[in-house]
Amino acid sequence: MYRRARRRPAWGDDMTTPLLEASGFRKSFDGVPALKLGQFRLEPGSVHALCGGNGAGKSTFLKILMGIHHRDAGTLLRNGSEVVFDNPSQALAHGISIIEQELSPVPAMTVAENIYLGREPVGLFGRIAFRAMNSRAQALLDGFQFGIRADSLMMDLTVAQTQLVEIAKALSYDAEVIIMDEPTSALGEAEADQLFAAIATLKARGKGVIYVSHRLSEIFGVCDSYTVFRDGAFVETGTLADIDKDHLIQLVVGRPLTEEFIKENTPQARELLSVAGLSADRGVQDVSFALHEGEILALYGLMGSGRTEIFDRLFGLSAESAGTVTIDGRPAQIATPRQAIDAGLAYVTEDRKRSGLVLTGDVRENLCLATLDRMSAGPVMNARAEGRAAARMIETLNIRTASDRLNVAHLSGGNQQKVVLGKWFLTEPRILLLDEPTRGVDVGAKREIYRVMSDFARAGGAVIMVSSETDEVLGMADRVVVMRDGRVAGELDRATMSAEKLLHLAA
Amino acid sequence: MEDQTKTAAQQRRMIPARIGRDAQRYGILIALALLCIVLSIVSENFLTSRNIINVLRQTSINGILAIGMTFVILTRGIDLSVGSVVALVGVVSASFATTSAAGFIPGAPYMPLIPIAVGLITGTAMGALSGVAVARFAVPAFVATLGMLSAARGLTLIYSGGRPVPALTDGYRWIGTGDVAGIPVPIILFALVFALSHFVLTRTRFGRHVYAVGGNPHAAKVSGLPVRAIRFSVYAISGALAGIAGMILAARTGSALPQAGVAYELDAIAAVVIGGTSLAGGVGRVTGTVIGALLIGVMNNGLDLLGVESYYQQVIKGALIVAAVMLDRSRKTED
Numbered sequence: 001m002y003r004r005a006r007r008r009p010a011w012g013d014d015m016t017t018p019l020l021e022a023s024g025f026r027k028s029f030d031g032v033p034a035l036k037l038g039q040f041r042l043e044p045g046s047v048h049a050l051c052g053g054n055g056a057g058k059s060t061f062l063k064i065l066m067g068i069h070h071r072d073a074g075t076l077l078r079n080g081s082e083v084v085f086d087n088p089s090q091a092l093a094h095g096i097s098i099i100e101q102e103l104s105p106v107p108a109m110t111v112a113e114n115i116y117l118g119r120e121p122v123g124l125f126g127r128i129a130f131r132a133m134n135s136r137a138q139a140l141l142d143g144f145q146f147g148i149r150a151d152s153l154m155m156d157l158t159v160a161q162t163q164l165v166e167i168a169k170a171l172s173y174d175a176e177v178i179i180m181d182e183p184t185s186a187l188g189e190a191e192a193d194q195l196f197a198a199i200a201t202l203k204a205r206g207k208g209v210i211y212v213s214h215r216l217s218e219i220f221g222v223c224d225s226y227t228v229f230r231d232g233a234f235v236e237t238g239t240l241a242d243i244d245k246d247h248l249i250q251l252v253v254g255r256p257l258t259e260e261f262i263k264e265n266t267p268q269a270r271e272l273l274s275v276a277g278l279s280a281d282r283g284v285q286d287v288s289f290a291l292h293e294g295e296i297l298a299l300y301g302l303m304g305s306g307r308t309e310i311f312d313r314l315f316g317l318s319a320e321s322a323g324t325v326t327i328d329g330r331p332a333q334i335a336t337p338r339q340a341i342d343a344g345l346a347y348v349t350e351d352r353k354r355s356g357l358v359l360t361g362d363v364r365e366n367l368c369l370a371t372l373d374r375m376s377a378g379p380v381m382n383a384r385a386e387g388r389a390a391a392r393m394i395e396t397l398n399i400r401t402a403s404d405r406l407n408v409a410h411l412s413g414g415n416q417q418k419v420v421l422g423k424w425f426l427t428e429p430r431i432l433l434l435d436e437p438t439r440g441v442d443v444g445a446k447r448e449i450y451r452v453m454s455d456f457a458r459a460g461g462a463v464i465m466v467s468s469e470t471d472e473v474l475g476m477a478d479r480v481v482v483m484r485d486g487r488v489a490g491e492l493d494r495a496t497m498s499a500e501k502l503l504h505l506a507a
Numbered sequence: 508m509e510d511q512t513k514t515a516a517q518q519r520r521m522i523p524a525r526i527g528r529d530a531q532r533y534g535i536l537i538a539l540a541l542l543c544i545v546l547s548i549v550s551e552n553f554l555t556s557r558n559i560i561n562v563l564r565q566t567s568i569n570g571i572l573a574i575g576m577t578f579v580i581l582t583r584g585i586d587l588s589v590g591s592v593v594a595l596v597g598v599v600s601a602s603f604a605t606t607s608a609a610g611f612i613p614g615a616p617y618m619p620l621i622p623i624a625v626g627l628i629t630g631t632a633m634g635a636l637s638g639v640a641v642a643r644f645a646v647p648a649f650v651a652t653l654g655m656l657s658a659a660r661g662l663t664l665i666y667s668g669g670r671p672v673p674a675l676t677d678g679y680r681w682i683g684t685g686d687v688a689g690i691p692v693p694i695i696l697f698a699l700v701f702a703l704s705h706f707v708l709t710r711t712r713f714g715r716h717v718y719a720v721g722g723n724p725h726a727a728k729v730s731g732l733p734v735r736a737i738r739f740s741v742y743a744i745s746g747a748l749a750g751i752a753g754m755i756l757a758a759r760t761g762s763a764l765p766q767a768g769v770a771y772e773l774d775a776i777a778a779v780v781i782g783g784t785s786l787a788g789g790v791g792r793v794t795g796t797v798i799g800a801l802l803i804g805v806m807n808n809g810l811d812l813l814g815v816e817s818y819y820q821q822v823i824k825g826a827l828i829v830a831a832v833m834l835d836r837s838r839k840t841e842d
């Protein structure tokens with residue numbers, strides 16, 4: 001009944017049956033609607049971008065497709081016939097699989113064992129037929145030219161390779177619909193290319209891919225059609241060839257948004273932080289650089305080039321080793337995060353679930369976590385002060401949450417990131433260490449984060465930003481230090497930096 | 508028209524959602540109330556003020572232990588040593604309060620304040636030792652406190668020579684048998700410990716720290732929280748409260764028994780878990796723990812009143828604990 005009432009997409013009149021057709025999806029959590037009108041149509045042999053801001057309901061929609069959440073209303077047609085999934089294994093049996101953002105491989109098992117986990121081919125007396133399993137897995141991997149050996153251990157693979165294995169696993173179930181929810185958020189640009197090649201193969205084989213990402217260049221690179229959700233409701237669907245970036249941004253944000261980057265800071269002469277001959281974990285050696293008041297400095301490099309290790313060392317999270325750190329002209333001894341915070345540092349880590357948020361806590365508790373001593377009289381907390389601080393950050397950073405008492409685990413990815421940022425702004429730092437600050441953050445919110453960075457530097461602070469996105473580095477940084485294998489490979493200033501030079505120095 | 512159906516549907520969905528939320532908050536309270544109603548129907552002795560005071564007094568020892576355990580479990584830890592610490596504190600503090608000719612400590616008996624201080628220090632020290640092992644040397648809490656379970660029991664036997672410390676002074680016995688305005692002292696202590704702990708966990712900075720460390724120790728560390736000191740403190744708190752419980756027990760019995768408190772940690776953990784505190788850390792409340800302890804207390808009392816054999820009582824209690832955790836898990840996976 002719902003389906004009839006909805007307007008079919010313009011290109012819905014042709015003869016092919018869509019792999020998947022969803023209409024009128026609705027879902028509320030505790031009476032708050034997360035998805036009001038989810039509508040989607042996936043054709044065979046297409047890579048379909050599902051676009052929308054943080055909290056637009058994309059993940060909720062996909063979780064309904066996978067049977068993880070149960071929809072309140074709506075119809076789902078799989079190859080033209082109606083289906084309802086109560087759990088993910090039913091979705092899997094219908095050829096729908098998801099590559100989740102948080103991958104959960106069994107690290108001490110081989111690639112083949114992971115792919116056939118729970119479905120191992122068995123021989124006599126229930127013995128696992130390892131040889132058959134390995135060769136089947138190898139054939140699957142080779143079909144994509146993944147260049148991964150089926151008998152290597154999962155823990156020896158990179159994040160990107162782990163994702164490729166996950167794709168192979170999906171295909172071993174004969175999946176026709178493959179959902180990827182922000183698959184590149186844990187990858188650098190170089191690593192992502194392998195994933196894109198795999199997606200192209202999937203497409204050539206007539207599979208349908210639903211692709212979620214906040215990186216627009218990526219969407220235009222790998223996808224052919226798009227569907228946009230805004231505030232939980234379907235907005236538009238079409239072919240990407242017919243639109244441009246600005247149009248897509250406008251659909252996602254709901255208003256025209258021209259400039260992507262905001263940069264109004266000017267570096268001053270005064271040195272805020274300088275690092276000389278620093279070494280840190282994982283082979284980081286002899287790193288030296290300076291950071292000036294009002295400056296945005298980028299640390300660029302491939303995955304594993306030691307950028308995060310430098311941050312960990314600066315923030316007192318890893319053991320002190322060789323090298324000196326000078327803050328404001330005075331040598332700084334930073335052995336614990338507390339000392340780092342007192343020295344005016346703030347650190348937005350790259351993995352917000354692991355080291356940024358207390359997921360059992362609510363928004364307010366998380367925002368106030370690093371400044372509890374400023375919100376208490378003696379040992380007793382001042383609930384009013386906490387509430388005020390939280391409200392201020394929710395407003396400044398435009399955090400979308402039903403209330404400051406909502407559990408952070410229920411916030412969308414981008415809003416979680418803003419909560420982490422807000423926690424650190426409350427410490428009133430002078431030096432911000434940002435590790436991939438816009439990971440998983442939508443275009444609108446990215447701009448807000450850029451604005452915050454720019455304002456922060458303009459007001460006399462300084463920012464060091466680790467980013468794997470070349471565009472972001474070029475758009476925001478005054479200077480960039482390029483890392484390779486734990487050492488400084490070069491330094492470029494705004495006048496001389498270019499994408500080619502960055503990649504050349506990093507690789 | 509569509510809007511109307513939508514709001515109606517939404518309202519329909521909101522109501523069960525709210526009931527569900529409230530049920531999970533008040534579930535055990537409802538269970539406790541139901542149990543009390545049933546018991547007052549089947550046994551006329553249940554709802555007498557004497558029996559109620561009796562239940563509360565019996566619950567107070569487990570309740571105090573369970574409150575300490577709540578602190579520990581909130582940080583993802585566990586304290587298996589509380590039963591042994593109860594016994595150790597019992598004999599050590601009692602040895603300062605005995606009139607026995609054997610005269611355990613020269614000059615004993617002392618004024619009650621001395622044995623009480625000694626008991627508190629002993630309990631805190633035992634907890635602190637476990638705390639150092641866990642917080643400083645990263646020994647898993649299960650192992651560290653299992654070691655303390657054994658060591659503290661051994662110390663108890665060594666100190667007392669395996670014999671009870673008898674004939675405690677009236678002043679000391681007052682902790683276990685006295686009353687203020689008709690309310691037994693153990694119940695008053697239980698209430699004070701509850702009120703203070705509730706305040707600490709909900710209103711103080713230390714309370715926030717405890718929840719944060721249990722919820723995500725990494726994030727707590729990055730945010731500059733003294734994670735080690737917090738971990739250490741919760742074991743010291745648990746030890747101190749075990750000390751109070753140990754003294755109440757010795758005072759009530761009239762002599763400190765070296766074999767006292769065996770398996771008390773199980774009831775304490777049970778009360779915490781039934782009270783809804785998550786063993787995964789970061790989630791839970793002492794109010795839940797107190798209700799959990801009362802539930803166990805009322806159940807024991809009820810089964811006694813009904814004349815159920817103690818062997819069966821253990822089986823029923825075990826089933827109740829597992830059922831409570833099953834409920835807890837199922838509502839988590841629903842999320």
Ligand SMILES: Nc1ncnc2c1ncn2[C@@H]1O[C@H](COP(=O)(O)OP(=O)(O)OP(=O)(O)O)[C@@H](O)[C@H]1O
Pocket residue numbers: 029030033034035052053054055056057058059060061400410411412413414415440442842
């Ligand atoms: N289990 C839940 N309980 C309560 N609210 C929820 C729950 N899951 C999601 N929400 C809310 O539903 C809305 C949509 O969230 P969803 O995760 O689908 O967004 P998204 O489009 O995937 O965003 P992002 O791009 O940031 O990942 C958000 O406002 C979120 O807070």
Ligand SMILES: [Mg+2]
Pocket residue numbers: 058059060181412413
């Ligand atoms: Mg999402």
